[in-house]
Amino acid sequence: MRILFRGARIVDPATGRDGLGDLLLAEGRIAEAGTADRVIEARGLVLAPGLVDLSVRLREPGGEYRATLQSELEAAAAGGVTSLACPPDTDPPLDEPGLVEMLRRRAQALAGANVLPLGALTVGLAGERLTEMAELAAAGCVAFSQAERPLADTQLLWRALEYAGTFGYAVWLRPEDPWLARGAVAHDGAVAARLGLPGVPAFAETIALAAILELVRATRTRVHLCRLSTAAAVDMVRAARREGLPISCDVTVQHLHLCDEDIGDFDSHLRLVPPVRSRADHDALGRGLAAGTIDALCSDHAPVDEDAKQVPFGEAEPGASAVELLLPLALAWGEAQGLSLAQTLSRVTTGPARVLGLAAGRIAAGAPADLVLFDPQARLRVAAERLRSQGKNTPFLGAELPGRVHLTLVGGRIVYETA
Numbered sequence: 001m002r003i004l005f006r007g008a009r010i011v012d013p014a015t016g017r018d019g020l021g022d023l024l025l026a027e028g029r030i031a032e033a034g035t036a037d038r039v040i041e042a043r044g045l046v047l048a049p050g051l052v053d054l055s056v057r058l059r060e061p062g063g064e065y066r067a068t069l070q071s072e073l074e075a076a077a078a079g080g081v082t083s084l085a086c087p088p089d090t091d092p093p094l095d096e097p098g099l100v101e102m103l104r105r106r107a108q109a110l111a112g113a114n115v116l117p118l119g120a121l122t123v124g125l126a127g128e129r130l131t132e133m134a135e136l137a138a139a140g141c142v143a144f145s146q147a148e149r150p151l152a153d154t155q156l157l158w159r160a161l162e163y164a165g166t167f168g169y170a171v172w173l174r175p176e177d178p179w180l181a182r183g184a185v186a187h188d189g190a191v192a193a194r195l196g197l198p199g200v201p202a203f204a205e206t207i208a209l210a211a212i213l214e215l216v217r218a219t220r221t222r223v224h225l226c227r228l229s230t231a232a233a234v235d236m237v238r239a240a241r242r243e244g245l246p247i248s249c250d251v252t253v254q255h256l257h258l259c260d261e262d263i264g265d266f267d268s269h270l271r272l273v274p275p276v277r278s279r280a281d282h283d284a285l286g287r288g289l290a291a292g293t294i295d296a297l298c299s300d301h302a303p304v305d306e307d308a309k310q311v312p313f314g315e316a317e318p319g320a321s322a323v324e325l326l327l328p329l330a331l332a333w334g335e336a337q338g339l340s341l342a343q344t345l346s347r348v349t350t351g352p353a354r355v356l357g358l359a360a361g362r363i364a365a366g367a368p369a370d371l372v373l374f375d376p377q378a379r380l381r382v383a384a385e386r387l388r389s390q391g392k393n394t395p396f397l398g399a400e401l402p403g404r405v406h407l408t409l410v411g412g413r414i415v416y417e418t419a
Contacts, residue, residue, distance in 0.1 A: 001037045002026045003412070008042035008373065013049065013346035014362035023047060025369040028412035032365045042373060045406060048345050049361045050082025050113075050370040052352040054250050054298040055226065056323050058115070059390075060103065062091025067303040067390035069103075072323065073112030075301075075389035077416035079324035080372030080405045083353070083360055084113050088120040089147035095120035095131045097139035104140050112415050114370070116356060118145040118172060121160055125149040130160055133169055142356055143170040143224065148273055150178030158215050165221030174226040175212055175233065176274065180204035185314045187260040187275045195266070197314060200275055202230040209233050216245050224355055225249035227300055229274040231284030238293045248355045249293075251285050252300040253329040254320055258282070258395060268309045268316035269395040272300075289347055290337045296352035297333075299326040303391020321391035327372070328380050328401035335402065341376065369412035378404035 003025045011018050024031045056076065059067040076084055086103075088094035094103070100117050107115035119141030123129045126149075133144055144164060151157050151173075164171050181200045186192040188199025209225070213236065216223050228234060228249050237249050254272055259282040263270045270276060288294040302319025309316050322329070326348060334344025349361035360370055379400045384392035408416040 001412070002034060004036035004039045005042045005047050005373070006039055008045055008047035010363060011046055011048045011342050011345060012363040013342045013350045016342050017363070018340065018342050023363070025409070025412045029369050030363060030365055030367050040373070040407070044375065045373050046341070046376050047371060047373050049349045049363060050372050050408060050410065051080050051326055051348045052356065052358065052360055053081045053084040053301070053323060053326060053348070054296055054352045054355060056081070056084040056086055056299060056301040057303065058086050059303060060090065060106065061099065066305050069106055070110055071388065071390040072301070072303065073107065073110050075324050075387065076113045077408045078388045078405060080327050080374060080408050081323055082113050082370035082372070082408065082410045083116060083356070083358060084323070085116045085118055085142065085356060087147040088118050088145055089125060089149065093120045093125045094118070094136070094141070095123050095125070097135045100136060100139040100141055111413065113410060116142045118143050120144070121146050121171065122151065122156070127151045127153060127156065130156070130163060133164060134167060137167070137169060143172050145172040145226070148174065150176070152178055154211055154215070158218070161215050161219040161221040161223070165219045170222040170224055172224040172226050173212055174274070175205050175208035177204045177208045180207065185271060185275070186263060187277045189260055189278050191260040191263060195263070202232055202277065202281065205230050205274065206232045206236060209236055213240050213245065216247060220246060222246045227252050227274060227298070228285065228294065229255055229277050229281060231281045234284050234288040234293055241293065248295045250296040250298045250352070250355070251289055251294050252298055253322055253326060254300065254395065255282065255285055256289065256297065256333050257329060262395070263313070266313040267395060268311065268313050269320065269393055269397070271313055271316040271318045272320060273318040286333065286337060290339060295355055297326070297330055297347040298352065299323045301389070303389050304393045306392065309393050319393065321387060321389045321394045324387055324389060325382065325394065325396060325401070327374065327405065328403040329396070331376060331403045332401050369409055371409045372405060373407040374403055374405045376403055378402070380404050
């Protein structure tokens with residue numbers, strides 16, 4: 001179908017374009033001219049590249065009691081997300097080509113967002129033997145990760161980076177010392193001490209990050225640092241960038257909007273990994289993302305069944321459902337930072353697209369027609385019954401946020417449209 005958007009506010013983060021105009025889609029791509037089968041009146045609405053999310057747990061295979069591939073792809077579409085990376089910590093983990101191919105086939109059949117699997121770095125994510133990365137890459141894996149499973153053997157990590165670097169694969173790592181974080185459920189600070197919760201010190205992140213950066217210096221392998229949470233880690237990344245190390249990094253929407261002060265009433269929806277940190281860390285993460293030290297903003301979407309959250313804070317399963325809230329939370333953050341709409345959207349489009357090596361996040365003739373049409377002024381009240389994700393576990397229930405998605409297209413195909 002050839003679709004013409006008429007009178008939209010077209011925002012292209014790749015070029016900084018922000019102005020009124022018409023846009024034609026044909027054959028799944030953005031076209032320069034021609035006739036249309038359908039005209040969409042878009043006055044008062046923003047037309048932008050679809051969002052690219054670097055961390056969305058789809059819960060298949062193995063976690064269907066928490067969520068299904070269909071429910072989470074519908075949630076992504078409702079949130080304007082057109083490409084997403086899914087971590088390998090499924091059950092079983094994505095450590096065999098057949099599993100990766102099965103996931104991709106299922107996702108393609110559901111015709112939603114582009115699903116980009118991360119392959120397991122070690123067999124079973126057990127941290128003992130490297131996977132056959134070349135076979136997993138051939139099956140469709142875009143990078144390799146341990147997800148939340150620790151890899152304490154630094155010699156094995158060194159070998160993994162050497163192997164990945166030889167073939168040009170990227171390795172995604174969340175820096176955290178597993179021994180310093182063992183048994184902890186909150187940020188190690190005054191709030192955790194007052195509440196009697198075991199805390200993860202900030203240096204659990206920086207000690208692990210220092211080891212990773214040394215290995216990157218030795219191997220020059222591309223490493224993406226997932227879900228930074230501390231001010232000190234942002235400083236270390238900034239210094240490593242000046243040194244020219246091939247690294248990138250992201251932060252979650254939860255860590256941009258919340259800090260450890262928010263867990264004072266033991267709300268288990270704030271049981272996250274890594275934990276929300278101090279106010280100073282929270283502020284530094286926002287500044288780092290605004291300045292470009294942090295490349296991307298992600299949802300770190302992790303649907304959890306209600307039974308796993310309706311327990312004491314320390315016993316709750318970590319994770320938040322956030323893929324539908326990535327756009328409104330990004331808009332709220334950008335507004336608070338005083339950024340332009342194009343600058344804000346770049347953190348959820350061009351930034352993560354660069355991390356993944358995708359030709360996405362831009363509006364140009366011939367580019368894939370992965371787009372979102374939304375009203376930046378409409379307020380969205382977050383309610384469990386309105387979330388399409390099977391997981392209703394979000395700390396933002398009841399919040400009013402800017403930005404309501406009207407239409408999402410993937411490859412020129414409408415995958416979500418409001419009535």
